[in-house]
Amino acid sequence: MSELSTAALDLEALRSFVLVARLGTLAAAADERHRTVSALSMQIKRLEARLDTRLLVRGARGMTTTPAGEALLGEARELLRQHDGLVARISGRGLRGRVRFGMPEDYATRIVGRLLPDYLARHPDVVLEAVTSTSGDLARRLERGELSLIVALDRPHQLLGGVPLWRTAPVWAGARELRMTPEQPLPLALHPVDCPYRYLGVEALAAIGRQWHAVFTSTSLHAVETAVESGLAVSILERDRLTPAMRELGEAEGLPALQGCEAQLHYGRRVSAASWPAVEALGEMLTQHLGRRG
Template structure:
């Protein structure tokens, strides 16, 4: 028992500041870059890394050309360092956040509403006294709300040219229709769409006009649920993301031989006056959730393409 107690007491306690330096050096591409970012001298950073190697009892760097690279042990150390720093930061956020009170106004398009529960749950656990005001709306309306200080943080599809926009990733688009939808013969392509400001609607119309494919608006809805109902009812075809696709609908990049739609940027916007710890944390949680959702969107789109893009082509619908 005495030996076990001595062993625990003799353990080395790693310095979190040194572990953070290791993580910064990895993110920035080297010790010199870490020194510049952290406002320290290169010799001070080198001394930190030397002490870390001594504490770990194994080399964590190897020479690579004129610089240094992580050894296998160094990669393991970096992985643990990130986990330890994450717990450290989460603990501090939770302790400090328990006393923060106020309101944060969040905007999100309907397509990404499914990522919100996990984001809101974690945010609420960190800042239990903060009031969250949630707005699910169209992209143009969200951008106007940011401009007019009615929102603090917003996810928006498109609008990457606006001041302060942070591009998080790109959203793959697809044509979507009922699994039983059949193209009408010798008639314009029927489209089910949202309002005139909808970026998906504009993208679809541009692609069809560029390909000289006759089309008409067969169904117009003010909500995403209304659009899904129109599609399931066989009223037409639409352009959108494969995210959260209801059962009974199929999608593909060139469904029924229609021209590919490409992708749109997904952007994060913050009002200039919404700086602060809670706003920063909400933004970081949204970015993390968005990146995961966009990866899933790409995978879903690829599978849908392989599964559904076998329908007849629409060359006969093109203007002669």
């Protein structure tokens, strides 16, 4: 039997590889792991030699994974999660740290109602802080280091390196009894400018030259849905949020088709080493459960 099939991978080298892939530089990863850059570089080189393939390359945006490295990244995260979970269960030391999680309000019900209570039940020593906001605001807060991880749509603020979760299905929504012609200026109920669906709708209307005006603007999804149900305005909603008091609008009302977005999971680059296992555990749970929506 060959050496490749019998020799074990170095778990600490895998930790360093995962950290470099997340932070983008050897220097940042070395600082996080309290090692020298040369020590981390040597770990990565030994790992590449062990697997006989290149895992990381240096580019204009720092260190990025090769196709082989990207494939290893997911497997390495899962292996480390399983290993650390086993150690925690046997030793009695569970995950600790602080996790700051952000999500759009549209999806808060299924996340807050099911996943977050399950997560805290498994990891009672973790301090969890969850917030809702628009995807654009969440992306900026993640980049500023205010959040540990987010679920966000890929518009209007696009982040690189997200884990795909599902594709959205936005539709034009109006009251069940609403009647309007293509010549009428469109009365809209909208979220603020950072909302992906506002961006999609305004972009689609501009492409066909359709006039519109904002009758109602709110950060509350429930308030926007109420404005639609009452006949006050038209809005863009996820198809599965249509209520019996609403109907989907389209070509008959002179409205263009809407492109979907991709919901993605993004990790922050300023998560402390002490909190990272807890952050990653929540990310794995979100990926496992929310990824099924696709």
